[in-house]
Amino acid sequence: MSARKQTGPALRVLMTADAVGGVWQYALDAAEGMRAHGVETILAVLGPAPSGDQLEKARTSGIEVIDTGLPLDWTAEQAGEVAAAGQSIARLAAEIRPDIVHLNSPALLADGSFARPVVAVCHSCVATWWESVRGGPLPEAFEWRTELVRRGYRAADMLLAPTAAFAHATARVYNLAEVPTVVRNGRRPARGEAPGTRDLFAFTAGRLWDDGKNFAAFDRAAAHLSIPALAAGPLGGPNGTQIAARHAIALGRLSDEEVAGYLSAQPIFVSAAKYEPFGLAVLEAAQAGCALILSDIPTLRELWDGAALYVAPDDDDAFARSIERLSADETMRRAMGEAAKKRAGAYSVGAMSAGILSAYRALIPSRFRSISLKGAAA
Template identity: 60%
Template sequence: MAWPDEKTGLHVLMTADAVGGVWQYALDLSEGLRPHGVKTTIAVLGPPPSADQRAMAEAAAATLILTGLPLDWAAPSPHEAEGTGRAITRIAAHIRPDVVHLNTPALAASAAFDVPVVAVCHSCVATWWHAVKTGPLPEEFVWRTELVKRGYDSAARLLAPTHAFAQATAQAYKLLQTPIVVRNGRRAMPVTGQRQPNEFVFAAGRLWDEGKNVAVIDRVASRLTIPILAAGPLEGPNGTKVMVAHARALGRLSDAEIAQYLGAQPIFISMARYEPFGLAVLEAAQTECALVLSDIPTFRELWEDAALFVDPSDEDAIAKAIEHLLDHPKARADLGRAARKRADAYTVEAMCAGVLNAYRSVLCQNPLRPPVEGATA
């Protein structure tokens, strides 16, 4: 297939949800691809986006389709999950994109798209379980894993945000080819906060997700001389809840509100046991926050020599790492600068270049539709 130029344009149908980091990923990607002549329509799964999330989509010039369809990992049965995939197929047949970009690869399990599919391995229940739990997968995870496997097999290209997660995915699903690594990027948020006399530690993310290990952060909060402020929802769309007794729960914050906290350059903490990439860590690094991170493969890959790494189950070591940075301001500042320097490599431009290469590759190998009129090869 010929590659459309900026005048004829390329139309991508992308799936996303407004629950976690995939939302920021989808919008940053949509905005970054626009100068390359790519128009993005986002089919939103799960709960509808909030007002500030819709404003983000408008700023990115992304067209939203609010489907009301269940998330694959929150669907009560394989029938409903497969129904979501078929519904996305119907949307694709109606709007006729050139490429389908699935941020939820399981949707390809029961879908028959007539254009190439690029799927991104952001996370999945199988790799989550292996990182967070022990023993065999529960039955409700078994059928979800089977759907994801079928989705992976149906995609023309698989992408993953880190080598560590690409390898974990290939191992969990016995893939013949390891997903191609395209690092996530994040457009830096305007820094609006100011250095404050009252120090604090900051954490952010889907707090309800057991993989984020917020229970440990909450207990560490009781050991510190400064508070831990935790931004993010305490209840997930699948009914999972977490209680916070010692940290100060801020609830879900907008990007602008998070920027205000990060602008004060607090110590940023993530003790996640499962984190395929971690956009919240990148956002903190962009504002020169010193990072205290769990010692897991993805964080080591991304932030080696730019963070303090701690065993996520060692509460005493976590508290000591934070107190060390409080007692040694020069070391803290040096660590923050190192994080900022590393963050400069994880740009939206680099992410878009990798995704564009994937689009070009599948379009050249899958001439399923006639070339766009007037396009050049």
């Protein structure tokens, strides 16, 4: 794709992000993808500070990062902290004067007043997480967080969601008048060297401490495998949650390049998630040509049906049997890896950038005369 060169930014965007999970990759890929079309994005990071490799990636991509030190809505101790964070981001927006404010944490809009149009993205929330992972009435600590998200959703000028299944779940849980617009995530493939010669192994990656990722099922399945089971990601979260690896080999937090190195060996990739609004780790594995074994939940069915094997999230015996089946059948494993890689081509950074730009264009069409959305989708 050859993007039309701009003499200056056609659009300035203030985008919030966090460095804890997939929102960081989403924000960097979106900012880099839109930069090719004259869009300048400034990232305001909330929650734990980005790591050195994360900051280096942003720097080499030409993306300005502001580490605000403000709390995330799901780690804050009380509603007032989130309200203050929203007001701080609003003040930052008033200083920067962007054309668009892009909130990846919609709760910030509950008490933040912005003079510019606001696009909010429904990446995840405690209410839909609780429904998928625990069930039953929300605990008190989740009720006020849910109310902040509800207010933020209703105050946004436009809502986006990464899958239709999650968009409809969000609209139902929050009783929204309109279903959020679907803009599927994309991922720029990372490159990394495989960590030495290695026989076939099973692999999972993500926030292992998050019960929604259901690492415990993968860990239990690992006890019954004839091949190693490796897991990349932190076992402890910023909210104090901790989990132990009893049978799988825990690799800890890895950089994008280190994860890409393991994926380049084309292991059997497993996601046992109970809650996954999109699943960037699955996309990264598919881009590398890994055979996929996924939990049978609506979002993962929507994205990968016909290109993965599916297992009920808590059936660790079925996960073990599926992994063993693929490990013993190289032909099937390679065919599934090719199918996953072909499907991954639909979830590109270009397509994601085009979707986001279309949302921006709907809010301020006069600023888009020099931006080719056709080119952005390439």
